[in-house]
Amino acid sequence: GQNIDQPTEMTATEGAIVQINCTYQTSGFNGLFWYQQHAGEAPTFLSYNVLDGLEEKGRFSSFLSRSKGYSYLLLKELQMKDSASYLCAVLLDDYKLSFGAGTTVTVRA
């Protein structure tokens, strides 16, 4: 089976930085995705990492270490609209996505 772990909830203040960790043990690996999902809506793509290292895209950055089975999503300059669920997902060998349980981020004023 696939095992993808991420914290259930995180709370941070507007303007702050939050780091969401994801560890995985999967039968195959073709990259790791981060998605943002607001309640009642479909996930929206944030990032895709297949090589080790940090990918920066505006206020969001994602890091991957394949040897450690570890990734994180870094959200900077938090805004109220960033309150959402953040999903870590591994792309398996047959192009299927295996999702973690999601991390609910609450941004406080």
Next chain:
Amino acid sequence: GAVVSQHPSRVICKSGTSVKIECRSLDFQATTMFWYRQFPKQSLMLMATSNEGSKATYEQGVEKDKFLINHASLTLSTLTVTSAHPEDSSFYICSARGGQDYYEQYFGPGTRLTVT
């Protein structure tokens, strides 16, 4: 580009009836479509994978006779929930692969099914 639509967005049906959900790729040909189910405060669980012109492959624990999937063309897949029961109430999301990036799946907006 790479837009996926789902219809209907919300549906309420009575227990024992069947419901069909459509998933369309609007501006690309989807070689593969995936169907997911998401219960409240839980993550997406893959139900099945469908390739155009062939039978869907179902994940372990998903009843293929209850969740009928048809992928008749490169832009349309349908999921029919047969003899729906209240425990089938969930958020159903489809995704499609076949756009510009080989690795990416494009998600539809989801369908909220409520069975009374």
